[in-house]
Amino acid sequence: MPPLHFYKAIFEDLDPEKLQKNFLGLLLGIQNVDRGSVWVKADEGYLCLEASGEESHQVRGVVLPFDSPSVVGWVIENGEMTVAEAHKDPRHHREIESTMTRKSSRILCFPLILTNGSVYGAVEVMDTAEQEEKLKLDREYLHLLQHIVDICAIALSNALSFTDKLNENIRLRQALKDLRSQDKIIGQSNNFLQVISMVKNYASTDFPVLITGESGTGKDLIATELHRQSARREKAFLVQNCSAIPDTLLESELFGYKKGAFTGADRNKVGLFEAAHQGTVFLDEIGDMPLNLQARILRVLQNQEVKPLGATTSRKVDVRLIAATNKDLKEAIGQGKFREDLFYRLNVLPLHVPPLRERTEDISLMLEHFLYREAHKMGLNPKLISSTALQKLLEYPWRGNVRELENFAKYILAAVTGNTIYVRDLPEHIKNPIFGLSHEKETPKAQSIEPVGLEDPSLFSFADFNWEELDRAYISFLLEKNKWNVTRSAHDAGIKRSTFDSRMKKLGIRR
Numbered sequence: 001m002p003p004l005h006f007y008k009a010i011f012e013d014l015d016p017e018k019l020q021k022n023f024l025g026l027l028l029g030i031q032n033v034d035r036g037s038v039w040v041k042a043d044e045g046y047l048c049l050e051a052s053g054e055e056s057h058q059v060r061g062v063v064l065p066f067d068s069p070s071v072v073g074w075v076i077e078n079g080e081m082t083v084a085e086a087h088k089d090p091r092h093h094r095e096i097e098s099t100m101t102r103k104s105s106r107i108l109c110f111p112l113i114l115t116n117g118s119v120y121g122a123v124e125v126m127d128t129a130e131q132e133e134k135l136k137l138d139r140e141y142l143h144l145l146q147h148i149v150d151i152c153a154i155a156l157s158n159a160l161s162f163t164d165k166l167n168e169n170i171r172l173r174q175a176l177k178d179l180r181s182q183d184k185i186i187g188q189s190n191n192f193l194q195v196i197s198m199v200k201n202y203a204s205t206d207f208p209v210l211i212t213g214e215s216g217t218g219k220d221l222i223a224t225e226l227h228r229q230s231a232r233r234e235k236a237f238l239v240q241n242c243s244a245i246p247d248t249l250l251e252s253e254l255f256g257y258k259k260g261a262f263t264g265a266d267r268n269k270v271g272l273f274e275a276a277h278q279g280t281v282f283l284d285e286i287g288d289m290p291l292n293l294q295a296r297i298l299r300v301l302q303n304q305e306v307k308p309l310g311a312t313t314s315r316k317v318d319v320r321l322i323a324a325t326n327k328d329l330k331e332a333i334g335q336g337k338f339r340e341d342l343f344y345r346l347n348v349l350p351l352h353v354p355p356l357r358e359r360t361e362d363i364s365l366m367l368e369h370f371l372y373r374e375a376h377k378m379g380l381n382p383k384l385i386s387s388t389a390l391q392k393l394l395e396y397p398w399r400g401n402v403r404e405l406e407n408f409a410k411y412i413l414a415a416v417t418g419n420t421i422y423v424r425d426l427p428e429h430i431k432n433p434i435f436g437l438s439h440e441k442e443t444p445k446a447q448s449i450e451p452v453g454l455e456d457p458s459l460f461s462f463a464d465f466n467w468e469e470l471d472r473a474y475i476s477f478l479l480e481k482n483k484w485n486v487t488r489s490a491h492d493a494g495i496k497r498s499t500f501d502s503r504m505k506k507l508g509i510r511r
């Protein structure tokens, strides 16, 4: 019998092919013969996974039908070891050796049994010696051999199911990839193409990136794309939204904690930075991060190490940081709400995603994409847009940006029954966009009316606003339409210029 380390080498392997080869080699070596094969029960018959010995390569991959005679078939069905005299045993499948010059004289075949007792295959070794017989067949020896085969069988079945899981994993990853590719990045405007080209350039480096842009412009999507194009693509991409989460929770999410670090810390928790080791961490809405945590992020960037709450030592981490915000961080620095040193650390590679109104060339393409994608998801036929309706959509300011456009596509698909979308089908605020103008700085109160109706256009209603809000929106609309010409705006409103002027003053509307 071979020494123990020999078995160790066999059972360690998780590649079924290598394992089968080693296993068969081991049995052939023990029995001092050179022909053998490993078989499993497949859907269409008994399949030869591995064959060894001169001329035997032709047997690998052969499937013996269930209803044809075969020693392996008999062993698999009966779950017992057997010895067959090849020249007279009716179980022997003679045709398989018909093209071989050396025929088997005796066959020794063992079942391959799982721990639950089920037989999934068989291994056979054959004597091809014409004169003296080589196979050792005394009972005790065969008994011992069956034990060795049992151990090998378990290792082999583990390796086979490991490979199954591995293949399943590969299939699932591919499916996930396909699913992700549905999140296609759409855009053809020069402004947007510039962003895409910067993504490509930035992806080849490892510096922090700060993505800025209004809400719904696609910052999240761009961050994902950056990771996807980077050398870290196979590693983790972990996202943390820094707003809408209590400060202490955010800290433990990012840095983790040691068991007992605070009341309720009943186990160690790995923080996001550690979990993303060798990958990318995306901190969304970083402008909302509290100052004390900003200091900790700065330390991660400076030293590439994190210290979980309650830990005494720091741990090295290798992560790329991408941050995004829709806030003006320079203004936040002026107000003492954002650390200047962190800003410069993050802003190594700045990336501004322009609002949709600065890339109107993208609107029709995106709309087409969203209408098609959402119709597909809902199991509906895609809808067409009439040219006049499209014109209205192009004129609308889309202050909720791409997210608003995406929501609009969902709404219109559900709301319109015909195959074509006409102007009459559009929500009122898109047909008459008096609330679509942006003077955020000049008329801060006007912001209070912006979000209404954007997420769900069907909910838009005059009843949602008070008189002053409507007044402000109307005056802003006229000013914008007339390029801030007050006389013309007053004329459109049908009131005197002085009255219009005083309304503007009262509402604090300035250019």
Ligand SMILES: Nc1ncnc2c1ncn2[C@@H]1O[C@H](COP(=O)(O)OP(=O)(O)OP(=O)(O)O)[C@@H](O)[C@H]1O
Pocket (backbone or CB within 6 Å): 183, 184, 185, 186, 187, 213, 214, 215, 216, 217, 218, 219, 220, 221, 222, 284, 325, 326, 366, 402, 403, 406
């Ligand atoms: N260029 C684009 N092509 C296709 N879909 C886009 C594009 N830009 C944005 N989207 C889609 O619009 C929606 C909003 O995008 P995203 O969440 O990335 O915006 P954001 O700027 O991160 O918003 P917020 O600041 O509110 O977090 C998402 O569903 C996203 O898939």
